[in-house]
Amino acid sequence: MTRLIVAAGGGGDAVAAAMLHAALYGDDERAVILTYAWDRLLVDPLPGPRGPHDFTGLEPLTRSVLSVPPQARPIPPADSTLPRLAAELPHTLALLDPHHGAQGITRQLEELVDHLTPRSVDLLDVGGDILAGGDEPTLKSPLADALTLAACAQTNTPVRLLIAGPGLDGEIPPDDLRPLLGPHIHTFTTADTTSIAAVLDWHPSEATAMLTATARGIRGTCEVRDAGLPVSLTDEGPTVHEVDLDNALDRNTLARSVMTTTTLTEAEAYSREICGFSEIDYERDKAARLKQQPPAKPDLASVLFRLDEFQAEARARGVTHTTLRRLSEVLRLGGSRRDELRSLMVSARPEQYVAPLWRIA
Structure with missing residues (x-):
């Protein structure tokens, strides 16, 4: 007997799923986390999600579901964070494959349920854009969530939809999300973040980074993405709420x-x-x-010069924090150099790295 957690939107939700599992179910159990290999150009230079044909070393769980063990490797030029996640998280990562549409994901879910007979099935979305109607002007990435929601709604087993960090993905304003949220399930604390602390030193997810930051008590305004979207870090940030799955489907036109x-x-x-x-x-x-x-070469002098320029402009916008993803965009450094960027900047300005965010000086 185990738990099955579906990461609604990709790798960041998979990291949050590990933190959720530790908080709700403890460290003694292990979960199967079904997740996309979809790094959205942060690591992978190829657009869209990766499928089984993009990897070597995957292992069969069921007829339609393959697990991603630590020794799996993406086939160049594709890249993926999943093998490294598999090495650092104490759970089985299973590859969610959207290339056969919602029907294919439904088949994957039903096979996993039959194979695992899990004690529970949770669908986890960090931020809440899975509740989007489809016409929100700030909506950026509805497709991944819509496919997982559509599949879970068709699966012949109870699925609990959980929203962590309402509004932290910057896609639906918290004021619009608040009336849609159901019972409060949990509020993450600093202690809860211990299980994923090392992962967030290198993983590019912004929403899960802000979820972790708010759990650690960080408050302010965080600027994210290539477009510099401001996201408020408030006391609502570390909360987890249940939402009726049928109600979510009724709202989500794309999922239907x-x-x-x-x-x-x-x-x-x-x-x-x-x-x-x-x-x-x-x-x-x-x-x-x-x-x-x-991408530019991360020369210390030029990086710090551009950083100071950005920080002065960000302060004028009322920004208090940003993410390493945002900084890599601003400093014109590719996502593949994220580890190098973090090492360089933390060594130069250690007082500004309030893991996993960067504090604007």
Whole structure:
């Protein structure tokens, strides 16, 4: 008997799932975390999610589900954080494959439930954009969440939908989310973050980084993403709430539309129709731009000069913190150099690294 946790949106939700499992279920049990290999150009230079054909060394769990052990490797030029996560988290990571649409994910879920007979099945979303209607002007990445929600709604087993860190993904304002949240399940504390502390030193997830930061008591305004979106770090940040899954499906037009899809291409077309865009199209365009703009070499003097310029502008905007992902964008350093950037900056300005965020001086 084990727990099954579905990470609604990708690798960041998988990290949060490990913290949630430790907080709610303890360290004695182990979970299977079903998650996308979708690093959104932060690590992987290829747009969109990776599938089983993009890896070597995956291991079968069921007919349609493969696990990602530490020794698995993405096939270049693809890259993925999942093998390293598998090495550092005490859980089994299973590869969620959206290339067969919501129907394929539903099949994966049903096979896992039959195989594991789990004590519980949780669908976890950090931020709450899984509750989006589809027309929100700040919505950026609805497709991954819509597919997992659609699949969980069709699975013949009870699934509990949990929202951690309401509003921390910057996609739905907290004031709009608040009326949609159900019972309070947990508030993360500093002690809860211990289980993922080492992972967040290198993992690029911004929402889970801010979830962890708020659990550690950090408050203020955090600037994130390439667009510099401001996200408020408040007492609501470390909370976890349950939401009725059927109510979420009623709200999420895209999730209802993709329920019968059998390919990712089909699901992506629904996203363009309903939301006015496809997040994978955005990644395709950005990947093409990045090819024309190779990342700069992280020279200490030039990095600190650009950092000081950015910090002065950020202070004027009322920003108190930012993420290493945001800094890598500002400093024109590729995501592959994130570890190098962190090491360089922490050695130069250790007092500003309030893990896992950067404090604006």
